[in-house]
Amino acid sequence: MTSSGTNPAGLPGSAAWELLLPAASAPARARGRFLQTALREAIRAGRLAPGTRLPSSRELAQDLGVSRGLVTEAYEQLTAEGYLRSGRGAGTWVGGAVRAAAPRARDLAPRPHGLRVDFVPGSPDLSLFPRAAWATAQREVLAGLPHHDLGYPDPRGLPRLRSALAELLARRRGVVADPERLVIVSGVAQAAALLGSVLHARGVREIGVEDPGSPQHDALYAAAGLRTVPLPLDAEGLAPGPLHASGVRAAVTTPAHQYPTGIACSPGRRARLLDWARSVDGLLLEDDYDGDFRYDRAPVGALQGLDPERVAYTGSVSKSLAPGLRLGWLLVPESLTDAVVERKRTMDLGHPSLDQAVFARFLECGEYDRQLRRCQRAYRERRDALVAALAEHFPHARVSGIAAGLHAIAELPDRYGPESRFLRRAAAAGVALRPLSACTHPAGGTWPATAGPPPGDEPGVRLVLGYAHLPAARIREGVRVMAEATAE
Template sequence: MTDSWATFGADLHLETAGAAGLRAGLMDALREAVRTGRLAPGTRLPSSRSLAVDLGIARNTVADAYAELVAEGWLTARQGSGTRVARRAEPRRTVTRATRSRPVRSRPAHDLLPGSPDLSTFPRADWLKAARRALTTAPNDAFGYGDPRGRIELRTVLADYLARARGVHADPERIVICAGFVQALKLMGTVLRKRRVREVAVESYGLDVHWKLLADAGLRMPCLTVDGLGARTGELAGLRGVGAVLMTPAHQFPTGAPLHPDRRAAAVDWARGTGGLILEDDYDGEFRYDRQPVGALQGLDPERVVHLGTTSKSLAPGLRLGWMVLPGSLVEEVTEAKGLSDWSSSALEQLTLAEFIESGAYDRHVRSMRLRYRRRRDQLVAVLAQRAPDVRISGIAAGLHAVLELPEGSEPSVMRAAAWQGLALEGLSRFRHPQAPPGRDALVIGYGTPTDSAWAGTLEALLRVLS
């Protein structure tokens, strides 16, 4: 009887060996489970009949043990509510020298980290409506293993949406649904390596997690210089071993520069002339403010550009929903790699997103958030002009972040000041490629991250840091 599990409601594991007598052993095991926190306050215990059957002892033995532990205050018993663990104070943890000396990172009081939307604005009610409709109308085969490319309902709706909103030439048969950009890039790394590609060019500023994914696939990553016109795509001609390039053409991350039309054309010409591929990260293409929307690069040559998009900025990263619009020559290889990876994303989440887009709720949400983020951007620009006029701001025509230029050599001290103010943010150097030369000092401000209620206080904290 050293290992026993009850079958009433929740499993209950008790160690009863070593005690003199069945009742005493059961009581000791229950006390120990409560004392160590294995049985949390309020946990309902199995009935005396169920536990007796499970342990192979008399029911009266269990009932007597329960009654005595109730009298001692370990348990409570109420008619209709069963026997539960009493609401006792949780056991105190011993503080050792090691735990005392370990630094504890507290949550920052203010958050301006780039890369996240305002999560408090997730359209819960509309999403729930879409989820109910999707579940009600879901075909039976939606609950099977499905197509590694994803549900045809979502791929069809996405093809229409991307053509209308982003200028993408999309066919449902060429779309693969994935768990966000990270999985898409991982799949592309696998496929490129299998095609004997050895190098993928990247921008001189970007996310190290993306570079690591490519490195894990066995790919080398020379970098293209980024300036005020985006990546210098003319440098691709001098990179003889490169078979693909990863870019953020609509709104370079993190500098915020859109890729100049001449450089867009140069990238496509390079891909056509060499047989290379362009991996287009369209991470926040829906959010633009002071300019006409910049269409997706994929529209210039659908056979040479892989268009990668997600709901991470438009809705929430926790949904883990993204898509790849592929050249025809890549569909079979990517689908095979997807099938070997995780087969398919959640069918119900895909059907919900399809319903959400088709109903018009997605467009309404994007328009609403575009206005909200533009107001924040305008407030940031205005308050900097008034109270920190020496700070130049750039990269603000689109997206959810801005770049604040700093005096040369001041980025480290400003970052330390931010830490003292409890303000989480990133310096531009954090995103510089290891092969890129030292660049300008600046802050990357994610003004889309705070909630509305936190925005004013976060802005004040930033101003204190800059002063």
């Protein structure tokens, strides 16, 4: 390298020159690709500025110890892409079209940072994912998967998976499960989008949602062109009077374990909801998001089993295995099957075949049942730990809802309010919480985008506490820290 700041080949500065050196030591077949990549990245990063004249192909080849043809090919390729420009007898120059380095990918996954304890509900314990059993299923599937199963799949899903899943849902959830009406989807969100799109195409413009309920419903159904209508609850579930008065012909419900209140829909209320659907020629969408996890008795069967033609049923492995698998199912009435399947086809041409085959194997060999039992034991113990910790640190607090699922409602005495102050103090101590008010549909018809708007100054505090993703020791620590931070 010369003292004037240019190298023997004429490249300005040592940084750009040194960037090309790995191309010379790369394997012979890869040298051309390495040289093109190095030049491209140097131009993007600004180390080779627009207007910089590059050495001739002969000079650069000599200095790098590579063939001239390799350099000529690299120059021609980057000229065709617009990184370089050249003219007969005028040399090769860095073009002026590239203005900035290529952006680096960011991770926008919703992961909390800087917290001591995160009680926000919605996630299972990802450390319980059965890696060894899943890997075994993958190996067995890859060893025996027919080549044609790697082609475009049936948009409903692989027949093998739909058959195994239908057997599981009938056995565990009391569902009337016809594999021909079962569609494999990438989670409950896609199931809602599919069904919402089909309903919109049939003239439906509104859909009822439970209030309080999932804050995500408004955005999901708005994307399908449907306006959400909040419907209140009572002690038995979705209140039938307001449902009839609303004028909607489709409604979303979580009858096995209402989110977030924890109510289990009574037998009488189930019958009245189905009577409503029949009377208005309507449809109920049953979100069975955690129906397998009941701790005080056997889980109550799905609503769909009482009238398969008035209930569309959906669930997923997001709470039992991992949400990152993006595996779920939608079981639809016969009158909607063809339209839902065609919409699934146009949306993504079907769910990934290999993932479906692995899950099918996981069901067939009994591993999924074992996983559900494992999660059932762990989550029951964690709920017990939460209830005990609340009783110790927040005397007279009340945990409402049935003993089920992955979250619980904690109602604290009035002396801990107002809620806004309680939440500020807990957050300052590093404890993330979701108030029940964040799950309530506000006046004006839009759900909160995050954990909710600043809650009102009502005297009591009602919290939706997620516990499944936390070990018992962390639960006890979190409740203690929350109590210390919010004590007068």
